[in-house]
Amino acid sequence: MFLPTLLGFLFLPLRGGSCLSTPPFPLSPLTPITTDVSSIALSFITKHGGNKTLGAAGVNTYADRLGIHADDIVQEIGWDEDADSSISEAIEDAVGEQLLDESTDELCDVVLLWFRSDDGDLVDALMDAIRNLGDSGRVWLMTPGASKPGGVHPGEISESAQLAGLMQTKADRFGEWQGSCLTPAGTKK
Secondary structure: OOHHHHHHHHOOEOOOOOEOOOOOOOOOOOOOOOOOHHHHHHHHHHHOOOOOOOOOOOOOOHHHHHOOOOOOOEEEEOOOOOOOHHHHHHHHHHHOOOOEOOOOOOOEEEEEEEOOHHHOOHHHHHHHHHHHEEEEEEEEEEEEOOOOOOOOOHHHHHHHHHHOOEEEEEEEEEOOEEEEEEEEOOOOO
């Protein structure tokens, strides 16, 4: 049932020939609704204690979706020209400093691992990634989307994670990249 048809029912004449009121708009099934609901929703969320870290368009940033906070120490492994720099930049903005590179010995809260099917053995890459991982840390494995060159099958990710002592807790799409959150087996993060 079209909304204008429903509203038309509300404005039908009553038994005495008078109407409740006249609608403030023409009753046509083609009447567009032009209210910008995203700004209304963002205003409501902010006023009522919701997520105050939403971006200007009311959409969570990559760092928010990855669960990365200002005090996190993040290492990036496997970055290459095909990696999405906007993901790395969003993380750097969130933590307020550059990401640690592959040569660091510092313990990390999060390891961002870029991996393509032709990069070698995924289990070896995951073992290298967890070398500096803190006790409650996690690895975000970023692989090209399934239909893209270098994509990794979800079954291979799951099996490789288990062999490396990890388990997948989340999955999300980040532009052209598929993200898999991997945590040490026995932790939930």
